[in-house]
């Protein structure tokens with residue numbers, strides 16, 4: 001399906017009406033509802049958000065075929081980091097635990113040894129996702145903030161690039177939504193439904209939402225953040241001391 005690209009002069013309320021799931025994007029960027037007929041440009045300016053960065057996030061979130069072109073807009077970096085960090089918080093503290101509770105409920109209703117596998121599979125998945133996001137929060141994002149500070153000339157003494165560079169992250173950056181496909185298939189194809197279907201349906205809906213949210217999250221990291229930081233490293237390298 002060819003979706004229209006969301007632009008700066010679009011009315012944000014209309015964007016929500018065409019895809020209500022963008023509400024989580026607004027929440028993550030600290031945009032409060034009640035914005036009348038204002039355009040995206042007006043709202044982002046009022047909220048001190050870079051309009052270009054916000055449009056890239058929104059278009060990736062809404063459209064899997066959208067190809068972002070971030071160029072050398074290094075000033076987008078703080079808003080990308082803000083979105084990614086606040087998404088991590090949402091995944092780890094809100095969405096993933098909510099699904100865990102429902103999976104536990106499902107196992108309790110089913111009394112079937114195979115459902116225990118679903119629970120242990122999901123718990124193992126939580127460990128992997130937590131490790132993945134902790135690494136980004138504790139190593140990757142602080143590194144990007146450090147080199148962005150160098151870019152802003154807040155720090156020139158030594159380069160964080162002496163210790164690390166973004167390609168290390170790029171090479172080891174795994175997809176964390178793929179495992180969810182297996183889990184969905186166990187619930188859809190392999191586990192006979194003996195229970196009333198409500199909890200299983202809720203778990204599946206939540207898994208589909210999480211998968212799609214994680215997919216766009218990973219696209220922002222792989223297709224926007226990593227290439228942009230690579231450009232920044234290339235520009236900074238000749239200018240700074242590597243010691």
Ligand SMILES: [Fe+2]
Nearest residue numbers: 084133136221
């Ligand atoms: Fe992430």
Ligand SMILES: [Fe+2]
Nearest residue numbers: 136173218221
């Ligand atoms: Fe990631």
